[in-house]
Amino acid sequence: MLSPALAVFFVLSLLFGLLWLARRKGLAALSLRLVAPSAGRATKQMRVVERVPLTGQHSLHLVACAGRLLVVAVSPGGCSTLADLTESSSDAHSAAGGAH
Numbered sequence: 001m002l003s004p005a006l007a008v009f010f011v012l013s014l015l016f017g018l019l020w021l022a023r024r025k026g027l028a029a030l031s032l033r034l035v036a037p038s039a040g041r042a043t044k045q046m047r048v049v050e051r052v053p054l055t056g057q058h059s060l061h062l063v064a065c066a067g068r069l070l071v072v073a074v075s076p077g078g079c080s081t082l083a084d085l086t087e088s089s090s091d092a093h094s095a096a097g098g099a100h
Helices: 004-024 085-099
Strands: 046-053 059-065 068-075 076-085
Touching: 068 085, 076 085
Parallel strands: none
Antiparallel strands: 046 059, 059 068, 068 076
16 A cells, blocks of 8 residues: 555645646636735736637737737737727727717
8 A cells, every 4th residue: 555645645746737737728727926915016017807718829818008908819939919909999989979
């Protein structure tokens, strides 16, 4: 039989391996905050609003940056901006305002 310490090590290794595989396939996300946010720190100018995994290595990100909302495609080859939703929503708003 296995010693209890070896059994615990085996189970934890198996769990970490499954978590790594799930993250690699885009099925799970892990966010650990080891440092508490500082009260004196400046507010962040950029944040990921939403992420949609397409495949294991391809995803779409909705990014808010400096008052703009961008759709960014991420792949092993790099990143590219697909749309600036800030411009289209302001155009739609001005068109709707001009109709009145």
